[in-house]
Amino acid sequence: MEKNAVRSGAFARRRRDAALPLLFVAGFCAYGCNHGSMIYTPLLVLDGGGDLFAVGLQATVFLALAVALRFWLGPLADRRGTKPLMALGLAAYAVTTPLLGLCGTFAAVLVVRCVQAVGMAAFFPCALSAVSEVAGQRNSGLTLGAYRLVSSVALTVSAAALFPLVQSIGYAGTFTVMGAVGALGLLCVLAAPVPGPSQRDMERGAEDDGPRNPGLLSQLRQILAAHRLLAASVLGATFVAALGYGLVTNFATPFVEKAAPTVNAGVLVALVGVGGLVANPVAGWLVDRRDSFSTLAFFLGCLGAGVAALALVPAAPAGMPLVGLAVGVGYFGVATSAVALIAKRIAPEGRSSFIAMQQNCIDVGAGLAGIFFGTLFSFASPAVGFVLWGVVTMAVGIAILYAATDAKRRAHRV
Template identity: 25%
Template sequence: MKSLRTLSPQLRRNLLVLFAAGLFFWSSLASLLPTLPLYVQAIGGSNHDIGLVMGSFAIGLLLSRRWLGQMADRRGRKIVMLIGMAAVAIAPLGYLLIQFIPLLMVVRAFHGLSIAAFAMAYAALVTDLAPDEHRGEIIGYMSLVNPVGVAFGPAMGGFLQEWLGYTPLFILSSGLGLLGWICTMQIQEPRIAAIESTLPPHPSTQSPEADQFWSLLLSPRLRIPTLVMLLIGLAFGVLSTFVPLYIKESQVALNPGLFYAAAAIASFGVRVLTGQASDHYGRGLFITMSLGFYTLAMSILSLATEAEMFLLAGVMEGMGSGILIPMVVALMSDRSFPHERGRVFSLCMGGFDLGLIIAGPALGFFAEQIGYRGLFQLAAGLSLLAVVTFLTQSSKDIPRSLRFAVGRDEDAYAIKASE
């Protein structure tokens, strides 16, 4: 917290308003996590239908990433955040009015645009505002909006649905999005063009190909983090779609919202500790730890028979996500300039989106064949593959990758390191 006190009053106010907007956003989105699969089931949807509807969220994410990333770099972060807030406020009203599966898929895809817009622009703006020497620490603190929102939202959504039904739930989710939109309107952002003009020349910015959105994907600095996010997106797609149904099928006396709350509380704790530490020990060590936690979480879920095991898996998943997302954001910040961060973040997080797209409908079909336990065994295998990939491919060769992944070497692709 010491580094935050060194910031100017205007910058601290900006960060505070930005933090409040993030809380409203994630609370709105997370309030539907434990309830929307049950809602689709309640209106007659099968496991495959549930997978299609939930997976459509990631379709909206992926299809909107490119133009939103370009817009964030060219027109600023704030307008993109406002688009995301508008989507998170409007989509719940669509769920309320529509009970036809194909149209629900359209609404869910529109809902996915919210994360593509808000989360990407939020991360880029926080990075723009953070001093280089405290980047990991401030990203860590500002990323707390996710676990706090995801702790409050699912518990609130689950209990409200049980108490009053789906209509008040969808109205509340929409109202939280509206409050977030109002907060976002108060934010002041730096001019990206001004930042860009102060940058020293760098080979990655001189090539016309490097300025092309999709060409960035194959660059050494992006491809392995994006692949790791794809594998974790596949695993997370299983978790986010099927945990409520798995708990129900297991006849365990546990509100699914408490699983997400346990994950969020664990996520909160590790973010406070690891953000500042990564400024000193590097991002690689903590990314490796996070992937290990994901593997443990999926393995525990594949064996869960009691509420305590589900909650332990939630804690492990929360620790994994609480470390992984801020560390990948910090890693991509280290490897990019301000004027390209919207595109870089969109591509890297797009790997996670693609995993969600594949996981929902494809694994929803397999759920009928191998059951929920089999799905989580598969998710554990995907998470383990992500660990192996990062350990061996995160730098220029296997020895350097291993050293970087365990915190014994610098990031070979960081902009500072190459200048």
Template identity: 25%
Template sequence: MQRLWTKSFILMTLGLLFLFTAFYMLYPTLPLFIKEMGGNEKQVGLAMGALMLSSVVLRPFVGGLLDRFGRRPFMIGGLLLFILAMYMYNWVGGIIMLIGLRIVHGMSWAVSTTSMMTAVTDMIPSARRGEGMGWFSTSMTLAMAVGPMIGLGIMQGTSYQTMFLFAVGLSVVALLLTLGAKMPFQPHTNKKKIQIFEKSVLPVMAPIFFLFIAYGGITTFVPLFAEQIKVNSGTFFLVYAATLALSRPIAGKLSDKKGETAVIVPALIIAILALIVLSFSTSLLGVLVSAVLYGIGFGSAQPALQAITLRLAPEDRKGAANAFFSTATDLGIGLGAMVLGLVSEYMSYHILFMVSALSVMISFLLFIIYVRRLLKFKQLPSAKTSDSVSL
């Protein structure tokens, strides 16, 4: 069996863990920071969405450049800009300035994450795609769960400024870790036109987009919802993180043995149930049950969908495929934060989570109708088609 746990794979996986932890520390704390500055729900959604939408614009170009010039230059440049942007939160003086900073931060997020994720997928043996992607995605989504908890803890125990500086420190560690990794990908020597559009992966982008609309609602509004019902939102993210860490490696191996569809279909159903439970929650018990279900559902579906994305793409277009996947996730999170911000302002958080459940239902239907049929039609080989795929 081909070796998965190489030094470079470990360094890159840890680098992603630190980077994503720093990034997601801001998700529950920035809405509270904006409220403290005098902002409303609409401005919370705008500020949270501005980062994701700016990254959406840039990612397809980054993907094409990665396939032409390699991963390392963009990885280092993106991380340096990310560190600078994170530090600048200490100097924000108003909502307009914050939105401008979020746009710059989104650009750094697009470059750093697309290059790092593509570099990791280069390192995973094709025969262990599901397992490898399960572990590497676990580091990211574990950070998505642990990051908010750490951010809230530091903010509540000290100050926003201390939290921003801690996030800067984590980002520096991510940069140092990735500098020690070897990049197996060799840049193309031909002078063909740089391609930013990868049509082979378009069918799977819609299910991913609608899945991440709900995720945008979870990360942005669970802290505010928890505050309303007198529950510590850190508990939700802690239980979600623990569940995800336990379930994702199992889902990855199942994906290798039975195929991604066998994982995605039940996972999306469980995610829908999680959001419905959260919608009706009025106490800690409902929040905990929802966190467990969402950890299993979202945690299993996300890496399997990314695996399909990379398997659909040609071998020399992995950078573009990763960029498209991340574009769909960013667009979903960004628009989700904005649209659901309006829902929460004019309706309620309970309605917000029901709308989120509806979004995952749409993701489920699109996957069943289009993606599953496509996979059956093409009869995609699992591990034998490429030797540098992920998930």
């Protein structure tokens, strides 16, 4: 028996060691296709005679459809397994991305972007769930932090590499190259030994209309209701952080350029990215060590302090590097620690649903930031808005910490 257990453990480790590199390469390919499409589709639309309204419309349709689909695809992945949906997501990018360069009308671009929204909704939550499951409970936080670094690297590479490609071979050639990258990612997913649902879950999943097998949305509600504190803390923190990130990316640069013309405002955004490179592995490591909401509260505090301090940059421009780093560390730290907490506390059977909702909070929060803060700034100065949202963000962190401490105190009484 002991020999069988040892052999089984060694086999599981070999599967994990084989799966993680393939999943990381697949993630790089998917992030590269997604970032490249988001960067260059607007330029394609404008060069094709479209206007800024068309640019905004394709981005809004893409994001709204992805958000809506995650409500269905997250629970579906929990029921059927993450690997089929990861393959579906990368297949959507591999097939449709080359078609972008061949689109002769804006309507064709919109159709392609809708199919890519399926790819975004299917791949990314499932990939995070699969990585956490393959990594195991002990190191899932650090592994997820390293995996999220892939997004930053892919954004940097795609932004730098695709521009000269467009200049030399045009949009059609560039999008074809991106499609080949997506196909490489698809092959990696198909080759990765990702664990699937148990046989019992497969049997239950086949009974789509059975009384013991709830609908996908009912399944999602049950999972969230069973983990109310985690759902409120993780989803609330992510939404607040995404609003703050959207505030910075939309309004910080013009505010600094207007209030302090001698300051290079572009450095601020670059430092936010640097902060993210630091925060992703650190946040995952901290959750591995503590597995508590204090990590989430800490990064919310960093983000809130950074956003509030933006109001002081015109008066003290020398402090801008610290402000940019605080915002980057805070936002990316919240996003990574939120996913890591989900991976630690939610069984694989419900993990994809939870992560899908966390990803929705990111997209919805960042998407609403422009409208929300744009409206606010019609009544108040940007400096007031930065301070206000910084205080709100820190207050949410304190509230999460208090709620977690109170829940722990009640559990001890029982």
